[in-house]
Amino acid sequence: MHLKLSLYSLTIWLFHLLILEGESSKILGVFPTVGGSHYIMSHSLMKGLAEAGNNVTIISPHADNTLVKNGSYTRIVLKGFAENYQNDMKHLNLFEVKDFNNHNQEAIFQKYMYQKTEMIFRDEGVWKLIESNETFDAVIVEQFSNDALKVLANVFGGHLIVFDPIGPFNFVNRLIGNPTMVSYNPQVVSTFPRPMSFKDRLHNLLLYSYEEVMNHFVFLPTQDRLVKKYFPGAPSIRDITTNVSLVLLNSHESTWQTVPLVPNAVPIGGFHIAPPKELPKEIKVFLDGATNGAILFSLGTNLKISDMDERRKSMFLNVFAKLDQRILWKADENISSLPPHVKIVRWLPQMDVLAHDSIKLFITHGGLLSLTESVYNGVPILAIPVYGDQATNANNAVKAGFGLSINYHDPDFNEDKLMLSITELLRNNQYKTNALKLSKVYHDRPVNPLDLAVYWVNFVIQHNGAPHLRVDGLYLHWYQYLLIDVIAYIFIQLIVVAMLLTLFLKFVLKATIRRNKKMKQQ
Incomplete structure (x- = not known):
């Protein structure tokens, strides 16, 4: 027991040493979601990075008076976001939206998030930062149907880090080539139990397929047009979204289904939790x-x-x-x-x-x-x-x-x-x-999840984006990743072999029939 505690203490000390002895970095966080839980997460992460000695700037709808001990904490408050959100919520009773998870509602949500993303590009404070020619070592973007925002990493010359407020699901997995196991990983807004029945797995496959088609032909092209509208010289949305150095997942094995993760997907679920305080x-x-x-x-x-x-x-x-x-x-x-x-x-x-x-x-x-x-x-x-x-x-x-x-x-x-x-x-x-x-x-973790997040952000900065963590599958087209081209090739070869074999058998059969006729005539 004492040995375990000593090793744990040593690990924590080494992590703090690596974090605090590194050079101070400039980090931009883009967290546009207004909801209270999203504020808790963005505030906790960016404050933790600042207190590790980094100079942090956060773009957010929330104005607060956060004080940090070591680094700096600069806020760019998105004007009108909180007010618009409150107004939207006044006209929406979430208890009555029975089909919130269906395809029609998803399309409405994507349109809504497009408008919010464009509001960010038009924001006076954001544009002032862009025109200042400021640079950052890393840009952390909250993943929430707003892929166009990832262009800000290119604008500010920083390594792109994605914060995922849910867990390893399809919209995040495709950014880093992480496998989405459709056979046992229910689509994130589905109601399928675990384990899924045959009917559930069939429905799950259809949901994922629909999502992939919509993402490829509708959502990403729309986001690409938004990028080009405000940043004409920017790379394509595919190049932007496949240049992710790190994904911080708000999940952990104790709260989320166990799934395979590539090296640059780091679960930090619970990072927002602080020791309990005295109650009112x-x-x-x-x-x-x-x-x-x-x-x-x-x-x-x-x-x-x-x-x-x-x-x-x-x-x-x-x-x-x-x-x-x-x-x-x-x-x-x-x-x-x-x-x-x-x-x-x-x-x-x-x-x-x-x-x-x-x-x-x-x-x-x-x-x-x-x-x-x-x-x-x-x-x-x-x-x-x-x-x-x-x-x-x-x-x-x-x-x-x-x-x-x-x-x-x-x-x-x-x-x-x-x-x-x-x-x-x-x-x-x-x-x-x-x-x-x-x-x-x-x-039972070797490192506090917030310290883990700080460590990996600094790791990405110190190792120039950590390209060695990225899997090759990220750069394959979908048909290559799923081996559709290989399967199609094998299928065609089998058809060719079957046709040749059929022709050969027909030839042999005809030859045999002719020979038998000749023998009978003799």
Whole structure:
């Protein structure tokens, strides 16, 4: 045990030494997504890079007063982004978008992200930075249907690093030649369980195929036109998107399906997590007094309880009223007729709440950050996915054995099913046991994930983009990568051989018939 701790401490010390003794680098981060979880991730990553001694500039919709100890932290706040986002969300009830994951909605989302990407290229602060002739050693771009933004690495002369807020899925895999295993890796916005049935695998193949066709013939050409519109001399979008030095994946084996990864794909899931802090007094008193334990109910920042229909609200209230545990409910509105053991709060420090000893269960929408924080603290979950990657995350939790899932749009989602699921999770200790096992896996790392991210960013800079990490498959056309040309060649050769063999057999047969006729005539 002492030897293991010593090796762990030595590894951490060496990583810090490599990070802090390297020359200070200039790093630009482009994180245009407004959502609260995206802010947490971008803020944590760029602050970590700055505190490692780097000079960091971040393009983001979020204005904050981040202070760093060692390097510098410069903000370029995208004007109008946050306001537009809030206005868009006012007109969109995510609980009612039942087909959010279908092809039509995907096309609408791509169009929406095109508009947002163009807003960035038009932003006064961004353009001022471009015209300053500033250079950066590395440019980190958040991957979120905005491939045109990757041209900024060429503009500023930096090595291109991609931050993936979800995990190793198809849109990211193609950037670095990472294999997408369609046979067992469900498409990221699908609801397929693991393992997939034959029908699910067939549907999964069709989804991936559709996505590839749309990406090749629609999405990337559109992004290419956007690049050429603002940067006429820029390389093609294919050259831009295959010049990625590193992908930082917001995933880990404890929270994501185990998949093969190429050397320049680095999982850093949980990098945003800081040690728990003291809770606000009101919440602390409420949880400290929970003699029968407590349940946290939060559906994240985008899903607002005020948008939920009254029938569902009543369903949750009726179930909560029957439970012995205290319920801490994050909601953006006051709810009348609350049972005395249910408390509504408009905001809470989720990570710190999950760390409290009274928390026995987390009812969540299935966002990846929420899932990660649950695993970190060894808390079982009841996932109620609504849209996006939430169903995939929920299915991963079910597969790992530390949670259950009820799709919000499931026609069978009713009061009885909710009560049965909560009761099962509270009474069956196996879910807690599995959550604690995964928590141990999460914590059993040689290096803190944020330190790992800092190390690899500096590694890419110090080794001139680290081209030695890139796989040759990245530079193949899709038909070469899938060996379609080789298979076609073999197929054609087999056809030729079969035709020649058929002709030969016909010749032999005719010759035999002629010979037999001659013999009979004699």
